[in-house]
Amino acid sequence: MFQNFIDFMLNDFFVTGDPLILGAQVSIALASVAVVFVLTYFKKWRWLWTEWLTTVDHKKIGIMYIIASILMLFRGGVDALLIRTQLALPNLEFLHADHYNAIFTTHGVIMILFMAMPLMFGLFNIVVPLQIGARDVAYPFLNSLSFWLFFFGAMLFNVSFVIGGSPDAGWLAYPPLSELSGSPGVGQDFYIWGIQISGIGSLASGINFVVTILKMRAPGMKLMQMPMFTWSVLSSSVTIMFAFPILTVTLFLLFIDRYLGAHFFTLDGGGNPMMYINLIWMWGHPEVYIVILPAFGIFSEIVSTFSKKKLFGYKSMVFALMSISFFSFFTWAHHFFTMGSGANVNAFFAITTMLIAIPTGVKIFNWLFTMFRGRITFSQPMLWTIAFIPCFIVGGMTGVMLSVAPADFQFHNSYFLIAHFHQVLIGGVVFGYFAGLYYWWPKMFGFKLHDGIGKWVFWLWNIGFYVCFMPQYALGLMGMTRRFNEYNFDMGWQPLNVVSTIGGFIMGLAFLFQVWQIAHSIKFFKKEKSGDAWDGRTLEWSIPSPAPMYNFARVPVVTSQDEWWEEKQRIANGGKPKPLAPLEPIHMPKNSAIPFIMSVFFFIAGFGFVWGWTWMIVPGLLGVAICMIARSFSYDTDFYIPVDEIERTEAAALKGAN
Amino acid sequence: MSNHDHNAHGDANAHGSMKSYIIGFVLSIVLTILPLVIVLNDLMSKTATIIFILIMAALQFVVQLFFFMHIRDEKKPRFNMIALIFGLVILLTVVAGSIWIMAYNVVG
Numbered sequence: 079m080f081q082n083f084i085d086f087m088l089n090d091f092f093v094t095g096d097p098l099i100l101g102a103q104v105s106i107a108l109a110s111v112a113v114v115f116v117l118t119y120f121k122k123w124r125w126l127w128t129e130w131l132t133t134v135d136h137k138k139i140g141i142m143y144i145i146a147s148i149l150m151l152f153r154g155g156v157d158a159l160l161i162r163t164q165l166a167l168p169n170l171e172f173l174h175a176d177h178y179n180a181i182f183t184t185h186g187v188i189m190i191l192f193m194a195m196p197l198m199f200g201l202f203n204i205v206v207p208l209q210i211g212a213r214d215v216a217y218p219f220l221n222s223l224s225f226w227l228f229f230f231g232a233m234l235f236n237v238s239f240v241i242g243g244s245p246d247a248g249w250l251a252y253p254p255l256s257e258l259s260g261s262p263g264v265g266q267d268f269y270i271w272g273i274q275i276s277g278i279g280s281l282a283s284g285i286n287f288v289v290t291i292l293k294m295r296a297p298g299m300k301l302m303q304m305p306m307f308t309w310s311v312l313s314s315s316v317t318i319m320f321a322f323p324i325l326t327v328t329l330f331l332l333f334i335d336r337y338l339g340a341h342f343f344t345l346d347g348g349g350n351p352m353m354y355i356n357l358i359w360m361w362g363h364p365e366v367y368i369v370i371l372p373a374f375g376i377f378s379e380i381v382s383t384f385s386k387k388k389l390f391g392y393k394s395m396v397f398a399l400m401s402i403s404f405f406s407f408f409t410w411a412h413h414f415f416t417m418g419s420g421a422n423v424n425a426f427f428a429i430t431t432m433l434i435a436i437p438t439g440v441k442i443f444n445w446l447f448t449m450f451r452g453r454i455t456f457s458q459p460m461l462w463t464i465a466f467i468p469c470f471i472v473g474g475m476t477g478v479m480l481s482v483a484p485a486d487f488q489f490h491n492s493y494f495l496i497a498h499f500h501q502v503l504i505g506g507v508v509f510g511y512f513a514g515l516y517y518w519w520p521k522m523f524g525f526k527l528h529d530g531i532g533k534w535v536f537w538l539w540n541i542g543f544y545v546c547f548m549p550q551y552a553l554g555l556m557g558m559t560r561r562f563n564e565y566n567f568d569m570g571w572q573p574l575n576v577v578s579t580i581g582g583f584i585m586g587l588a589f590l591f592q593v594w595q596i597a598h599s600i601k602f603f604k605k606e607k608s609g610d611a612w613d614g615r616t617l618e619w620s621i622p623s624p625a626p627m628y629n630f631a632r633v634p635v636v637t638s639q640d641e642w643w644e645e646k647q648r649i650a651n652g653g654k655p656k657p658l659a660p661l662e663p664i665h666m667p668k669n670s671a672i673p674f675i676m677s678v679f680f681f682i683a684g685f686g687f688v689w690g691w692t693w694m695i696v697p698g699l700l701g702v703a704i705c706m707i708a709r710s711f712s713y714d715t716d717f718y719i720p721v722d723e724i725e726r727t728e729a730a731a732l733k734g735a736n
Numbered sequence: 737m738s739n740h741d742h743n744a745h746g747d748a749n750a751h752g753s754m755k756s757y758i759i760g761f762v763l764s765i766v767l768t769i770l771p772l773v774i775v776l777n778d779l780m781s782k783t784a785t786i787i788f789i790l791i792m793a794a795l796q797f798v799v800q801l802f803f804f805m806h807i808r809d810e811k812k813p814r815f816n817m818i819a820l821i822f823g824l825v826i827l828l829t830v831v832a833g834s835i836w837i838m839a840y841n842v843v844g
Contacts, residue, residue, distance in 0.1 A: 292815055319819075320826045352841055356834055404822075407829055411837055420840040 093243050096177065103240045132669040134218035136203045137625060139225050141522060143200030144515070146229055150193040153236070155589055157185035162546075162582035165575050168567045178563035179246035180265070184239070186249025191273060192232040194369045194503070197511045199228070199283050201372065202311050204522055205514075206287060208618035208625060209305045211296025211634045216289040218667040219715070224279040224286065226677035231276025234684050238268035242688065245269035248561070250358050251332070253343035253351040258336050264688050270333050271684035275677075277326055284318030287311055296617070299636035302396070305616040306382075306389055309396050310375025313403040314368050320407070321364035328357040337690070352417055359410040367406040370502070371399060373510025374441055377463050380517055381445045383614055384460040385452025388640060391444040398437035398444075405434045415486045424483035431481035438474060442467060457612070458532045462513035465540050469505030473498060476551070491561075494554025497547045504543055512539075520611035524624045525604055531595040538588035546581025549574035609731075615643035622731035628664045628719055631728050661725065663718040670715070676705035752806060760803025767796045 093099050117123050130138060160181050164173045173181065207215055215221050238244045245265040247256040254260050256269075291312045295304070304312075332354065334340045341347030343354040382389040389395065411419070411427035445467065454460065476498040480489050489495055520526050553574050558565065565571055610619040617634055618625075620642045635656075638644045649655055683698025685691075771789045774780055780788060801807045801820075810816050 316822075320823065324830065350838070353834070353838060356837055357830075360830055360833075407826055408833075410833075417837075418841060419837050423837055423840055 091241060093240055098177075099240060106240065127671075128669065131674050132222075132671045134214070134222045134667045134669055135627060136207050136215050136218065136221060137522070139221055140200045140203030140205075142225060143196045143203060143228075146232065147193050147195075147197035147200060150188050150196070150232065151589070154185050154188040154193050155586060157181045157188070159582055159586050161185065162579040164563060165565075166579040167576070168569070168572055169564050171564075173563060175563050176246060179561070180244035182561060183246050183248055183251075183269075184235075184244050187235065187245075187269065187273070188232075189503075190249065190365070190369070191276065192228075192235065194507055194511070195276075195280060196228055196232075197515075198314070198369055198372050199224070199280075201376070201511065201514050201518065202283070202287055202315075205518055205618060206290060206308055206311050207294070208521070208621070208629060209308050209616050210291065210294060210299060211617050211630060211636065212290065212294040213629050213633075213664065214667060215286050216294055217286050219670055219673065219709070220282050220286055222670065223673035223676065224283040226673045227279030227282070227680060228276040230677040230681040231272050231274070231279065231684075233272075234275060234681055234688075235268055235272025238265050238272075242268060250355075250362060252358075253332065253335070253354050254345050256332065257344055257351075258339075259344070267333075267336065267688040270329050270336075271687055274326060274329055274333075275680050275684050277322055277329075280318060281322040281326075284315040284322065287315040288319060291315075296630075296634045296636050299641075302393070303636060303639045303641075305640075306378035306392070306395055307372070307375035307616075310371045310373075310378070310399055313399040314371040317364045317368045317371070317403040317406060321361045321368065324357060325361035325365075328354065328361065331357075333687075337687070352414075355414050355417065356411075359413045360407070363410040363413065364403075364406040366499075366503075367402055369507050370510075371403060373466075373507050373514075374399065376510050376514040376517070377445060377466060378441075378448075379616070380459045380463045380513055381448045382640075383517075383612055384455045384457060384463075385449050386613075387448055387452045389444065390447035390450075391440075392639065394440055395444050398440045401437050402434060405430065405437075409434060412481055412483075412486070415483045416490045421483075428481050428483040432478060435474060435478050435481075442471060458527065458529065458536065459513045459517035459612075461533075461536050462509045462516065465536070466505060466509045466513070469501060469509065469540075469543070473501030473505050477502065489554065491559050492554035493550040493558045493560060496560050497550035497554060500547050500550075501543075504547075509539075517612070518618075520606040521609075521618055521623050521625065525599060525606050526611060528595050528599045528602075531591060531598060535588055535591045535595055538584055538591055542581050542584030542586075542588055544581070545584060546578050549578045549581075553578070610642075613646075615640040617642055620645075622728075626727050626731065628666060628724065631661060631664075631724050632659050661721045663720055664724065665716060665718055667716050668714065670709075670712075672705050672709050672712075676702055679705060752803070752809070756803055760799055763799045763803070764796060767792050767799065 088094055092103070117126060130142065133139065160173060161178070164170055164178060203215070203221070207213065242264040245251065245256075245261070245268060247261050247266060247269075251266060251269055256266050291304070291308055331340075331342045335342050335344060335349070341349035343349050343351045345351065378389055378395060409427055409430045411417075411423060412431045415424050415427070445463075456464075476494070480486055480495060480498060516527060516532070553571055556569075556571060556574075558569070558571050606623050609622040609625075611623065612619070617636075620634065621630060634641065645656070679698050679701030681698075683695050683702065686694030686696075686698055771785075771792050774785060774788060807817060807820065
């Protein structure tokens with residue numbers, strides 16, 4: 079009995095026999111011990127629990143999202159460097175085939191779902207309520223639950239690395255490979271449950287931000303006066319609301335196949351694996367727009383702020399954002415032109431794909447015309463924006479090349495495709511979120527990130543990007559296909575692969591510089607005294623940095639687009655500041671431990687499902703149900719901040735400013 | 737609109753009269769019983785039965801929306817209506833698009 083248990087632990091439960099993974103196991107254990115030690119030594123457990131783990135404050139939840147996504151960027155980045163190392167030279171035996179499969183799978187899943195999505199939600203959380211003059215999101219409790227579901231979903235996925243074995247069927251887990259016949263291990267179940275649990279969180283966040291934007295705007299702010307980032311969040315959240323259910327159902331069908339022996343996507347018993355590919359891309363295509371749309375919003379804010387001009391073509395920008403989020407649902411088949419659905423189907427989806435490039439092109443012109451004759455300041459956020467424009471144009475044009483269905487039969491699954499989507503995802507999404515991070519960093523923490531190191535970060539990222547991915551376009555045309563772990567000398571791919579690997583490591587170096595930049599800026603902390611770090615235009619810059627818990631001591635009344643800028647202009651032209659209304663007690667939500675505890679139970683249930691352990695599934699789901707019941711019977715969920723406390727906070731912030 | 741109006745139930749919309757609730761209730765019962773009667777008594781051919789049930793289901797959906805979800809009473813701007821229509825468009829795309837693509841699929 080005991081011997082059986084030991085055997086199970088060593089053979090099935092823990093991943094053993096790989097020095098790289100053993101190293102990871104040891105370092106995870108050491109890091110956990112170190113974290114526990116530091117928290118205990120500095121007596122920070124209570125602080126961690128009351129200030130962070132149970133918080134419903136959108137700003138703190140946003141910061142936790144960003145921390146989690148940077149950790150995931152590190153892990154996904156290490157995966158990327160392992161892939162590039164393996165591919166640097168022909169027939170290299172650095173990673174064996176199974177390990178290579180696992181690594182490109184986790185690289186893809188982590189970078190899209192556990193890096194880009196949380197970084198995006200982090201920025202949503204921090205910025206949207208501040209931009210629309212609200213004191214929190216519409217459902218603060220749900221917001222906290224969304225974060226913890228994402229977090230524990232991500233942990234469930236990541237734990238597969240050392241326990242049970244990573245999924246290795248590609249980032250979208252195509253059947254029949256992802257079915258029980260192709261992947262008998264538990265890795266694929268970790269994939270399903272990790273994504274399902276965090277997917278509930280994503281869907282809830284999407285709903286939360288749609289309601290927040292539609293219902294919680296400051297009095298007077300019309301839809302067509304909203305800041306452009308808020309518009310982009312609205313378009314992205316609407317897309318989340320309609321796309322994520324498709325993912326949930328598709329993965330659920332795959333789960334039924336694996337767990338109950340159904341035949342939705344199997345090769346036998348009337349199943350059709352192609353149906354999975356069709357369904358998953360109905361989510362997968364809108365998903366890429368979900369992550370890029372907020373980046374467009376960020377660039378719009380930055381271009382306008384640092385050119386000291388109103389955004390050119392506000393209405394056309396709104397129209398472009400909303401039409402992209404609509405049309406993103408009608409292009410999915412371009413991911414499988416080669417599936418063989420005939421000329422009519424392919425022609426239809428080729429045309430819709432080409433059409434969607436139009437609103438994107440409109441945006442590029444809007445940004446260019448906003449900069450035209452503007453007084454441009456080249457601060458860090460603006461640098462990233464300017465680097466983004468040419469990069470995204472090239473990425474977009476290669477996308478239009480891929481959309482030509484007959485040509486796609488050549489490009490499909492080659493490194494040309496790999497280079498294309500990395501160019502739009504790094505050059506668009508990552509650069510965009512970095513720009514947003516640098517732009518709103520002073521609002522989050524009350525200090526700017528060091529400028530000199532920032533320039534290094536910027537140049538290393540950009541040079542690294544082009545060195546890494548430009549050769550891959552050529553490699554794709556030379557016939558190199560994705561997901562191969564080795565190639566022969568006689569293919570002639572070696573020189574370009576070496577260049578590409580060097581580029582990858584330059585980006586790794588850029589990440590290290592970024593960590594250094596943050597550490598350096600914290601050590602030589604220079605308080606950003608005014609709340610208006612960049613001479614901004616929108617409401618978030620009208621309050622102190624970092625924003626007080628209640629955001630706005632007095633709810634602003636909005637009369638125009640770029641309200642804060644107009645107000646500053648009015649005062650500069652000799653106008654009187656608006657009279658201050660008397661302070662009133664502020665109604666705020668109370669912290670709650672339920673989201674954290676409920677997500678732990680979700681994790682337990684998910685872990686039980688992965689291994690098929692009923693004794694673990696039942697208490698997990700029971701815990702989830704009890705948490706829901708407990709929440710529906712808790713009435714003491716809000717409180718008022720008294721006027722004298724608001725006065726003290728505001729006075730302290732003012733003192734910091736002078 | 738108040739900035740911290742958290743209770744959505746506080747909407748001043750009147751939520752239907754007794755009469756409309758009774759009409760809705762009767763209609764939904766009828767729409768449920770009709771297919772049951774048809775199936776239990778073998779009144780139609782197989783294809784006709786399936787089509788009939790689908791039509792009843794669609795009508796049931798409409799009845800629920802009008803009499804219980806109060807889709808008519810929504811104040812402007814009609815966000816619920818927009819969301820509903822967009823949802824139906826996506827639903828149609830998922831179903832019809834999948835059928836179209838898979839029907840011509842020569843691989844699977």
